[in-house]
Amino acid sequence: MTPRWRIERVAETxxxxxxxxxxxxxxxxxxxxxxxxxQTAGRGRLGRxxxxxxxxxxxxxxxxxxxxxxxxxxxxLPLLAGVVVVEALRICPGVETVLKWPNxxxxxxxxxxxILVERVESAAGPAAVVGIxxxxxxxPHGATSLAAAGGSEVEPETVLTTLIGRLxxxxxxxxxxxxxxxxxxxxxxxxxxxxxxxxxxxxxxxGATVEGRAVDVDATxxxxxxxxxxxxPVGAGxxxxxxxxxx
Numbered sequence: 001m002t003p004r005w006r007i008e009r010v011a012e013t014x015x016x017x018x019x020x021x022x023x024x025x026x027x028x029x030x031x032x033x034x035x036x037x038x039q040t041a042g043r044g045r046l047g048r049x050x051x052x053x054x055x056x057x058x059x060x061x062x063x064x065x066x067x068x069x070x071x072x073x074x075x076x077l078p079l080l081a082g083v084v085v086v087e088a089l090r091i092c093p094g095v096e097t098v099l100k101w102p103n104x105x106x107x108x109x110x111x112x113x114x115i116l117v118e119r120v121e122s123a124a125g126p127a128a129v130v131g132i133x134x135x136x137x138x139x140p141h142g143a144t145s146l147a148a149a150g151g152s153e154v155e156p157e158t159v160l161t162t163l164i165g166r167l168x169x170x171x172x173x174x175x176x177x178x179x180x181x182x183x184x185x186x187x188x189x190x191x192x193x194x195x196x197x198x199x200x201x202x203x204x205x206x207g208a209t210v211e212g213r214a215v216d217v218d219a220t221x222x223x224x225x226x227x228x229x230x231x232x233p234v235g236a237g238x239x240x241x242x243x244x245x246x247x
Contacts, residue, residue, distance in 0.1 A: 002172055003031030003064070005164055010034065014041035016061035017116060017131040023063065024120040024127040030065040035160055039133070056138025056145070058156055060163060061131040065124070066175050073179035074128065075221045078103045078117040078236065079189050080174055081130050081167070085113055086192045088166040092146055092154050098194035101214070101223045102236040105134075106194065110144035132163065181219065189217060199245040200225065202234045210234060211245060 013019055016034045018041075023032055039059040066074070082103030089095050089105075089112075097107050105113035113134040120127045135145035136156060146154060177183045190196055195214045202210045202225065210232055212225035222233040223242075 002168065004029070005031045005033060005168060007033045007035060007160070007164065010036045012036060012038040012040065013059075015039060016059045017118060017129050020061040020063050020129045020131075021118060021120045024124075024129060025122045027122060027124040028063055030063050030127070032063040033060060033164060035060045037156070057136050058134045058159060059131070060134075060160060061129055062164070062167060064128045064130060064171060065126070066128065066171075066179065067125070069175055069179035071126075072220065073181070074119065075236075076174070076179060076181050076185060077128050077130065078115060079181075079217075079221050080170060080185060081115045081117060081132065083185070083188050083192060084167045084170050085115065085132060085134075085163065087170075088159070088162045089113075089146075091158065091162050093150070095146065095149050097192075099189070099192050101193055101195040101217070101242065102221065107144050107149055110139075110142065111135075112139075112144050112146070112149075130167070134159065181221070186217065186219075193217065195223065195242070201243045201245055202239045203241040203243070204234075204238055205240060 013036045016036050016039060019034045020032060036059045079102060082099045085105050086097045086099060089097050095107060097105050097112060100106050103115040104111055113132060116131040118129045120129055135143055137145055137147040139145040174185055196216065197214065199213050210225055210227065212227035214223055215226045216224040218224050218233050222235045225232045225234060
């Protein structure tokens with residue numbers, strides 16, 4: 001069943017993910033979307049902050065309840081969200097984005113958008129909150145924005161509508177196939193993932209590192225590194241930083 005999408009627009013909030021998670025715990029149906037122009041306490045992966053300056057960006061969180069998708073396939077949701085953002089931003093002329101595994105959206109090597117997917121337990125069953133933070137006109141140091149890339153003429157409401165439209169179609173497709181990544185998602189992800197084929201260093205909790213050539217993404221969404229001792233998969237939850245080697 002296709003979610004009945006309901007977009008709630010707010011001028012300011014602490015975290016759109018927190019807002020939607022609270023609604024999920026109260027039993028809200030999937031399809032709820034909260035979008036904010038100004039976010040003061042946003043969060044990224046591994047507890048990193050992601051604030052949205054007033055008028056400078058867009059923070060969007062959507063509530064999904066992928067009934068029928070086995071729990072072991074839920075880790076593909078963050079990667080699905082990355083594909084959705086890359087595809088949606090094609091509405092912006094000259095904006096050619098790629099993904100840094102697992103789902104940082106890059107433009108010209110700089111970060112344009114971040115994605116955080118969180119699982120929420122509730123009496124209505126498990127839910128996923130898909131959060132997207134996009135730099136429209138302002139970007140933190142070292143990042144970039146749509147305006148800097150020449151996409152300033154694209155209206156925020158157009159970006160929001162396109163994001164949700166693309167999420168709707170891609171999510172329906174994924175859920176309708178039981179979340180099986182082999183049917184299309186894995187190939188779609190590899191096609192836009194700039195990490196595959198590069199030499200990288202994965203920094204793990206505690207400071208240990210794994211270095212090798214990123215050669216694939218496995219059936220559970222982990223990045224496969226080819227090292228002198230063999231292929232080593234690393235999961236998004238186990239990687240503190242992923243850095244390129246040799247520049």
